[in-house]
Amino acid sequence: MSRRPFRGRLREILLNIAAAGGAVCILAVICALLFNISLIMFKTGSMSPGIPAGSLAVVREIPAREINTGDVVTVDRPGKLPITHRVQTVEPADGSARTITMKGDANTEADPAPYVVEKVRLVLWSVPGLAQPLSAAANPVVLGATTIAVSGLVTWVLWPRNPRRRRSGQHVAA
Secondary structure, three states, X not given: OOOOOHHHXXXXXXXXXXXXXXXXXXXXXXXXXXXXXXXXXXXXXXXOOOEOOOOEEEEEEEEHHHOOOOOEEEEOOOOOOOEEEEEEEEEEOOOOOEEEEEEOOOOXXXXXXXXXXXXXXXXXXXXXXXXXXXXXXXXXXXXXXXXXXXXXXXXXXXXXXXOOEOOOXXXXXX
């Protein structure tokens, strides 16, 4: 029984890892588009200890009519960064809009003014400490290096082999 050389097994393992990574990325994009899912990063600790500064959260856009007291939501603010806090109260407003008051878990006081919203982004779950690595990965130098590395891997894996080599690694006499 012949054993596949180490380099052949390594190529196969690396190609499988790259294929799995690509499949995960494709599924993530499809889910994001179909379910209005995106990522947000927490720069402050206003939601600590549940969501500390530096956390990465997965959020889903929902209509205001689905907001409940106790939900952690992200609200867009004109001319300012979005804010993510826990909903304290929900009251009807014009049409499908709702007026909500919010407060950060680590804050002693509620946000100064209520928000009138037609849609918000509901925090589904979060992971502490992932915001900084994700931000670093979005750096153009890192993206370029990753592209070159993956291109090199694919080229190495798919490069034509010498068909005149025997399985034992010796050349066939001409």
